[in-house]
Amino acid sequence: MNPKNNLIIALVIAGIIAMSYNIDANPAEFVKGIPNLAIVLKEMTEVEPNLFGTAFWSMLETIEMAFIGTVVGVTIALPLSMLAARNLNSKFVYVPLRGILAAARTFPSILWAILFVIMVGLGTFAGVLAIIMYTVGFIAKLQYESIEAVDSDPVEAVNSIGVSKWQLIRHVIIPESAPHLLSQILYMFDYNVRQTSILGLVGAGGIGFYIINYIKFFEYGKAAVFMLVVLITVLIIDFVSVKIRDKYIVKAQKGMEVKI
Amino acid sequence: MSFNKLAKQLLPTHFFSNLSTISTKTLIQMNNVWASYDAKNYSLKEITLSIERGTNYAIVGQSGSGKSTLLKLINGMMIPSKGQIKVDYQTPNINNKEFKRAMSKIGYIPQSLGLVKNITVLENVLIGSLPRIGKLNSLLKKFPESEIQEAEKIIKLVGLGGKSERKTYMLSGGEKRRVAIARALMQKPILLLADEIVSELDQVTAREIMDLVADAQQRLNLTAVMVHHDMHLALEYANRVAVIKEGQKILEIGIEGDKIIDFQSGNMSQQEIMELYNSNEP
Numbered sequence: 221m222n223p224k225n226n227l228i229i230a231l232v233i234a235g236i237i238a239m240s241y242n243i244d245a246n247p248a249e250f251v252k253g254i255p256n257l258a259i260v261l262k263e264m265t266e267v268e269p270n271l272f273g274t275a276f277w278s279m280l281e282t283i284e285m286a287f288i289g290t291v292v293g294v295t296i297a298l299p300l301s302m303l304a305a306r307n308l309n310s311k312f313v314y315v316p317l318r319g320i321l322a323a324a325r326t327f328p329s330i331l332w333a334i335l336f337v338i339m340v341g342l343g344t345f346a347g348v349l350a351i352i353m354y355t356v357g358f359i360a361k362l363q364y365e366s367i368e369a370v371d372s373d374p375v376e377a378v379n380s381i382g383v384s385k386w387q388l389i390r391h392v393i394i395p396e397s398a399p400h401l402l403s404q405i406l407y408m409f410d411y412n413v414r415q416t417s418i419l420g421l422v423g424a425g426g427i428g429f430y431i432i433n434y435i436k437f438f439e440y441g442k443a444a445v446f447m448l449v450v451l452i453t454v455l456i457i458d459f460v461s462v463k464i465r466d467k468y469i470v471k472a473q474k475g476m477e478v479k480i
Numbered sequence: 481m482s483f484n485k486l487a488k489q490l491l492p493t494h495f496f497s498n499l500s501t502i503s504t505k506t507l508i509q510m511n512n513v514w515a516s517y518d519a520k521n522y523s524l525k526e527i528t529l530s531i532e533r534g535t536n537y538a539i540v541g542q543s544g545s546g547k548s549t550l551l552k553l554i555n556g557m558m559i560p561s562k563g564q565i566k567v568d569y570q571t572p573n574i575n576n577k578e579f580k581r582a583m584s585k586i587g588y589i590p591q592s593l594g595l596v597k598n599i600t601v602l603e604n605v606l607i608g609s610l611p612r613i614g615k616l617n618s619l620l621k622k623f624p625e626s627e628i629q630e631a632e633k634i635i636k637l638v639g640l641g642g643k644s645e646r647k648t649y650m651l652s653g654g655e656k657r658r659v660a661i662a663r664a665l666m667q668k669p670i671l672l673l674a675d676e677i678v679s680e681l682d683q684v685t686a687r688e689i690m691d692l693v694a695d696a697q698q699r700l701n702l703t704a705v706m707v708h709h710d711m712h713l714a715l716e717y718a719n720r721v722a723v724i725k726e727g728q729k730i731l732e733i734g735i736e737g738d739k740i741i742d743f744q745s746g747n748m749s750q751q752e753i754m755e756l757y758n759s760n761e762p
Contacts, residue, residue: 290559376594396598
């Protein structure tokens with residue numbers, strides 16, 4: 221390793237120490253707090269199995285919220301991504317639109333949830349609106365990037381037939397950028413389920429509402445039931461999306477026949 | 481009074497001087513055409529040629545000689561810096577609405593083929609019919625039954641019968657070329673432009689594809705302009721060959737049976753042509 225690299229490593233370590241001091245991050249406090257964690261963990265093992273029913277139904281509600289949010293969000297995002305792609309529009313269209321989409325993405329869904337709780341009141345609807353908002357910003361960005369990455373050869377060849385812009389989009393751009401879409405939607409749903417699980421923190425419905433309330437009242441045993449259900453659900457969704465990805469996306473990339 | 485007579489009275493006579501040289505037999509006329517990509521270096525210089533309807537025309541040259549540029553000028557994807565081009569009496573320009581309509585009758589197959597790889601063979605071929613389909617139906621991907629039947633017929637004709645539902649990325653190189661030819665034929669073209677579409681294929685497959693184009697060209701009485709770097713292929717299939725070197729046309733020959741006629745010096749042998757072609761290699 222050369223001296224220049226050593227210097228960089230030393231600077232990074234010095235930086236971390238200085239910053240930790242600045243934000244009051246003291247490792248000694250962590251060590252001192254370990255017995256507290258033990259108390260919480262012990263209480264968490266005292267789960268109340270009769271709450272599993274409630275946990276299951278509230279998880280179902282959370283999944284429903286994430287599902288509606290993802291589907292509606294993707295539906296809104298797709299036409300917007302066509303308008304935000306640089307290779308299809310003038311800059312007077314895509315520049316302002318990209319600004320709006322960036323704003324939708326900048327705030328995490330929990331901040332959107334606070335805004336919608338103020339707008340439409342407490343409950344799941346505010347949560348769904350927050351998920352839609354974030355999904356639109358995120359999927360539109362991923363999609364306009366895949367549209368811009370579409371191979372220019374078929375675009376040029378089909379353009380030379382004398383087709384209209386919308387025919388070109390429908391018959392070349394969409395089919396060429398679509399394979400990425402399935403993977404993006406799966407990822408977004410997975411992400412939205414995890415996000416929706418914490419939206420209850422601000423009163424926007426879902427399983428997070430129970431978790432935050434039980435933690436507030438130091439009922440870790442009850443909170444643990446709900447957290448366990450979230451963990452199991454996320455693992456199941458992860459497993460299913462890996463299967464779907466293997467079946468439809470990996471095979472398509474390998475050039476094997478895919479039946480959808 | 482007809483429009484033409486009226487226009488002749490209103491416009492200066494020199495406006496028509498170039499047009500008057502085009503006979504009804506001529507489909508493509510280029511007069512002293514220069515073209516460049518960067519305004520400094522010309523990739524084509526002083527190109528004058530005329531291609532008659534129904535000809536199987538070959539443009540031969542080494543890579544970088546400007547032969548692909550020539551095709552882009554003919555289908556209006558590129559505008560010449562100087563000189564005049566007429567294709568079926570119109571000036572090619574993709575941004576011109578009137579010429580855009582004419583483009584639907586020009587089948588252009590680029591070297592990359594330009595196929596949409598994630599859709600089926602049938603869907604790719606149907607793209608050739610898009611200019612004839614109404615806006616709403618084409619957005620809904622609803623093609624009239626007659627167009628679907630026509631596409632299936634053409635798919636069979638190019639030797640892909642039974643593969644119309646196959647995804648395009650699954651096909652071999654030769655099969656992909658057949659799809660590109662089928663898409664061009666689906667346009668019901670009067671002119672077929674093909675840019676080195678057999679250069680990456682093995683000898684046998686290349687000849688199969690060339691036979692297919694020659695057959696379609698004769699059967700449908702098309703004008704075909706094909707770019708090659710293999711002179712043997714050009715001499716075998718074309719009835720007229722232009723040789724391009726460093727952006728300039730250095731030779732134009734006609735082929736009638738076994739006879740090769742140089743339009744400047746009379747008869748030439750194939751060996752003489754090959755010697756001339758090879759001596760001009762950079």
